[in-house]
Structure formats: C-alpha cells, structure tokens
Amino acid sequence: MLTWIATMCYYLVIGLPGDEIEMRNNRLIINGQPAQYDKLDTATINQIDASQQRYHRFVSENTGDEQHPIMVTPGLPSPHSFAPITVPEGHYVMLGDNRDNSKDSRSFGFVPRKNIAGQAVGVRRHERDVRGSPS
Numbered sequence: 001m002l003t004w005i006a007t008m009c010y011y012l013v014i015g016l017p018g019d020e021i022e023m024r025n026n027r028l029i030i031n032g033q034p035a036q037y038d039k040l041d042t043a044t045i046n047q048i049d050a051s052q053q054r055y056h057r058f059v060s061e062n063t064g065d066e067q068h069p070i071m072v073t074p075g076l077p078s079p080h081s082f083a084p085i086t087v088p089e090g091h092y093v094m095l096g097d098n099r100d101n102s103k104d105s106r107s108f109g110f111v112p113r114k115n116i117a118g119q120a121v122g123v124r125r126h127e128r129d130v131r132g133s134p135s
Contacts, residue, residue: 011094011095011096011102011104011105011111012068012094012095012096012097013092013093013094013116014028014030014063014093014094014095014105015030015085015087015092015093015105016087016092017087017088017089017090017091017092018086018087018089019031019086019087019093020032020084020085020086020087021084021085021087021093022082022083022084022085023079023080023081023082023106024081025080025081026072026080026081026099028061028063028095029084030063030064033063033064035061035062035063036061036062036063037059037060037061037062037070038059038060038062039059039060040058040059040060040069040070041060044058044069045058048071055073056071056072056073057071057072057073057074058070058071059072068097069097070097070099071097071098071099071100072099072100073098073100073101074100076100076101078099078100078101078102078106079106079107082106087110088110090112090113091110091111091112091113092105092110092111092113092116093105093110093111094111
C-alpha cells in the first residue's frame with residue numbers, strides 16, 4: 001500500500017483514466033500510439049551544467065498535442081520497460097522528466113486525483129551565493 005507524504009512533487013501526467021500505458025526501452029506507448037522522439041533544442045539542454053551534459057541524453061517526447069523535454073541517463077538502474085497497464089478511474093500515471101533518476105508511477109503506482117494539487121506553468125530557479133543569500 002502506498003503511503004503519501006506531505007511533499008510537493010512535479011511530474012508529467014502521462015496517463016489519464018481509461019488510458020492504456022506501456023513503456024518499451026524508455027519509449028512510451030499510449031493507447032497503442034508510440035510517442036515520437038525528436039532532438040531537443042540547445043537552449044533547453046544548456047540549462048544543465050555543461051560538465052554534466054555528457055552523462056545524459058536529451059530528447060523531446062511528443063505524445064499527441066503534448067511535447068515534453070526528457071533526460072535519460074544511461075547506466076542508471078531504472079525501469080525502462082513495463083507491460084501495458086490500464087489506468088483506473090479517478091487515477092493518473094505520472095512520470096518524471098529526468099526518467100532514469102525519478103521516483104514516479106513506475107515505483108509508486110497510480111496517483112489518485114485527490115493527490116494532484118494543480119498544474120505547474122513554469123519553473124523558477126533560485127540561486128544562492130556561498131553565504132546563503134539570494135544572488
């Protein structure tokens with residue numbers, strides 16, 4: 001049984017109630033339709049420190065009208081495949097954008113609607129200098 005903790009997490013909603021979701025070798029299949037993967041733009045990739053970029057692969061994951069930047073890290077142990085699952089009524093499948101370093105529905109299962117607080121419309125990064133003051 002899943003025990004929910006009071007932590008705010010941000011995930012991509014991948015599966016809606018009634019959807020059939022599958023993953024094969026880190027490639028999503030939603031209701032029988034494989035997601036399309038394209039090269040990710042340089043500006044988005046450059047948000048990752050240049051010294052760290054070589055450890056990851058970056059793609060744009062396209063599922064219907066939705067497009068999401070995805071990062072995978074070869075060599076990290078994570079579930080890259082799972083058999084088809086049908087999302088139950090009132091629940092959702094959530095995946096992280098940092099696929100190989102994310103605790104998401106692959107580890108904690110379906111997410112009840114009551115546990116979804118809203119929709120993120122942006123991310124703001126708050127930098128601190130060495131003294132702990134905002135820079």
